Amino acid sequence: MMSEVRFHGRGGQGVVTTSKILANAFARTGQYGASFPMFGFERRGAPVTAFGRFSDKPVREKTQIYNPNILVVLDPSQKKAANVFDGLLPGGMMLLNDKKNTDDVRHENLRKLAVVDANGIAMAEIGLPIPNTVVVGAFAKMSGLLDIAPVLEALADYFSGKKLAANEICAKRGFDEVRIVDL
Amino acid sequence: MNTTTAPKRIKVITGNAAAAIAAKLARPDVVAAYPITPQTEVIEQISTFHASGEMDCELITVEGENSAMNAVMAASLAGGRVFTASSSWGLVFMYDAVLAVAGARAPVVMVNVNRETPGIIAVSSGQQDMISTRDAGWIFLIAEDCQEVLDLVLQAYRLAEDYDIQLPVMVHYDGFFLSYLSEGVDIPEQETVDRFLSVLKDQPKRTVLTPGRKLGVGSHGILGGYMELRHKHVTAMERSKAKFEEIDREFDGIFGRTYGGQVEEYRTDDADMVLVGSGSMCGTIKSVIDDQREKGVRIGLVKIRMYRPFPHQALVAALKGKKAIGVVDRSLAFGFDGGPIYTELKAFETRLDGAQLISFIDGIANTDITKTNVEKMIRMTGDLADGKDVPEVTWVSYPDANTKGEK
Numbered sequence: 001m002m003s004e005v006r007f008h009g010r011g012g013q014g015v016v017t018t019s020k021i022l023a024n025a026f027a028r029t030g031q032y033g034a035s036f037p038m039f040g041f042e043r044r045g046a047p048v049t050a051f052g053r054f055s056d057k058p059v060r061e062k063t064q065i066y067n068p069n070i071l072v073v074l075d076p077s078q079k080k081a082a083n084v085f086d087g088l089l090p091g092g093m094m095l096l097n098d099k100k101n102t103d104d105v106r107h108e109n110l111r112k113l114a115v116v117d118a119n120g121i122a123m124a125e126i127g128l129p130i131p132n133t134v135v136v137g138a139f140a141k142m143s144g145l146l147d148i149a150p151v152l153e154a155l156a157d158y159f160s161g162k163k164l165a166a167n168e169i170c171a172k173r174g175f176d177e178v179r180i181v182d183l
Numbered sequence: 184m185n186t187t188t189a190p191k192r193i194k195v196i197t198g199n200a201a202a203a204i205a206a207k208l209a210r211p212d213v214v215a216a217y218p219i220t221p222q223t224e225v226i227e228q229i230s231t232f233h234a235s236g237e238m239d240c241e242l243i244t245v246e247g248e249n250s251a252m253n254a255v256m257a258a259s260l261a262g263g264r265v266f267t268a269s270s271s272w273g274l275v276f277m278y279d280a281v282l283a284v285a286g287a288r289a290p291v292v293m294v295n296v297n298r299e300t301p302g303i304i305a306v307s308s309g310q311q312d313m314i315s316t317r318d319a320g321w322i323f324l325i326a327e328d329c330q331e332v333l334d335l336v337l338q339a340y341r342l343a344e345d346y347d348i349q350l351p352v353m354v355h356y357d358g359f360f361l362s363y364l365s366e367g368v369d370i371p372e373q374e375t376v377d378r379f380l381s382v383l384k385d386q387p388k389r390t391v392l393t394p395g396r397k398l399g400v401g402s403h404g405i406l407g408g409y410m411e412l413r414h415k416h417v418t419a420m421e422r423s424k425a426k427f428e429e430i431d432r433e434f435d436g437i438f439g440r441t442y443g444g445q446v447e448e449y450r451t452d453d454a455d456m457v458l459v460g461s462g463s464m465c466g467t468i469k470s471v472i473d474d475q476r477e478k479g480v481r482i483g484l485v486k487i488r489m490y491r492p493f494p495h496q497a498l499v500a501a502l503k504g505k506k507a508i509g510v511v512d513r514s515l516a517f518g519f520d521g522g523p524i525y526t527e528l529k530a531f532e533t534r535l536d537g538a539q540l541i542s543f544i545d546g547i548a549n550t551d552i553t554k555t556n557v558e559k560m561i562r563m564t565g566d567l568a569d570g571k572d573v574p575e576v577t578w579v580s581y582p583d584a585n586t587k588g589e590k
Contacts, residue, residue, distance in 0.1 A: 024195040034366040060466035
């Protein structure tokens with residue numbers, strides 16, 4: 001079974017790192033993960049889309065994802081953008097970084113909505129509004145595809161020292177504090 | 184690719200990181216490079232390895248690509264093992280030195296992260312940079328995934344520095360789709376790589392520049408010398424085909440992975456139809472082939488791994504007797520009805536025992552070679568096999584090219 005995940009955010013939010021950490025965490029469980037972003041020039045603030053395929057079999061596809069079953073939105077301003085929902089498969093789920101307990105995000109194919117105040121948690125723990133490591137923890141909880149342990153192990157490939165410790169707390173808090181609603 | 188004996192040291196890394204790690208494992212004496220999207224991460228990683236002492240090489244951070252290629256050429260001619268990396272306009276900016284390296288038969292190894300190169304400056308994927316330099320005199324290898332990037336860079340050193348070859352090798356991989364793709368890569372131990380490359384030390388020593396000793400390289404006599412050097416270049420290129428197959432087999436013995444040499448065949452044995460492709464598109468094509476096979480469609484893939492020298496003998500052997508062949512190009516050839524690789528393969532059509540060929544152009548300027556597009560190519564190749572009227576060339580993601588007669 002392959003999960004196809006599309007990530008929406010902006011340059012500087014760690015969209016690419018989010019997708020990398022998740023691919024890394026899946027690989028640690030003996031599963032397979034492949035992720036890549038799509039953008040032109042690297043620059044802060046520009047919309048960035050990334051794609052992740054997570055599967056129990058090797059992932060060979062090297063194309064963008066047009067029919068995701070999971071959406072991850074790191075940029076709250078894009079939560080209602082029409083293109084975010086493009087091609088969402090029936091039974092789909094969405095993880096949203098938003099401080100509000102959003103109940104106005106709906107789509108006919110959306111069956112599960114998870115909301116986490118990733119910016120708020122990141123500000124408290126690392127002092128920067130970079131939501132990515134909160135989001136990876138919340139993703140594990142929402143999707144049910146990963147335990148928090150491989151996510152925490154994966155973080156060590158991207159951070160070290162105090163930053164690692166702070167980001168581990170971010171991921172744990174994301175896992176524990178995400179609010180999940182079945183629609 | 185078959186994974187059999189290698190122990191698992193899987194790390195989730197990008198294609199760019201795989202290239203940088205492979206360069207580190209090859210222990211080059213000199214690296215000189217200049218950053219360019221989508222290759223920048225290769226240089227970042229190598230700089231990090233160098234700064235931390237993990238990589239014991241001379242790292243020359245030059246002011247531009249032309250200096251990068253000239254620096255590694257000089258170091259290579261002085262007997263050093265060298266590495267550089269570029270892409271698109273960077274490759275253009277070093278082009279005279281790229282030619283000089285080939286003329287001097289300097290065994291330079293580099294990666295080129297494929298990116299569009301037309302004057303409408305595009306920061307997007309495409310193989311036009313590879314096509315526009317195809318007869319510069321370098322051996323060209325093309326990777327499909329991050330593992331193959333790493334493996335091909337290691338194999339490239341065996342090929343470039345082989346005493347019987349002594350040619351520069353460029354390893355190509357798709358920008359964006361592969362340069363930034365994070366996936367699991369089995370990273371070999373240093374001692375295993377050392378063992379794989381150690382045979383290069385046991386061969387006769389090539390002629391190198393030595394302080395105080397007079398030596399001309401990349402130059403020729405007044406009349407016959409030029410022909411002789413050019414012909415020797417051609418024959419060395421031709422020798423590299425069998426050598427690459429040999430290296431692939433030896434690589435399998437040591438690392439437990441084989442790719443099949445010049446071309447990789449995927450489900451071609453009983454196939455009526457075959458797509459011919461190269462690079463990252465091949466992963467997507469394989470996944471579509473698996474779906475189509477379940478529906479009884481007898482389709483296979485022939486993946487070009489060595490593009491220069493053109494592996495026509497291996498391609499003919501793999502394609503002979505098939506009913507229809509669709510060739511997918513991620514670049515253009517002007518004045519031909521079809522893409523560059525299609526056009527080149529077409530020259531061998533009479534040896535294919537009646538197989539018919541059509542051309543697909545897709546994936547230029549970052550357009551995505553989607554599963555839907557691949558399904559369309561397979562359908563059209565099937566129509567050709569069934570004797571239906573099919574256009575010789577189709578721009579898969581740009582229908583206007585096929586219908587409007589655009590001027």
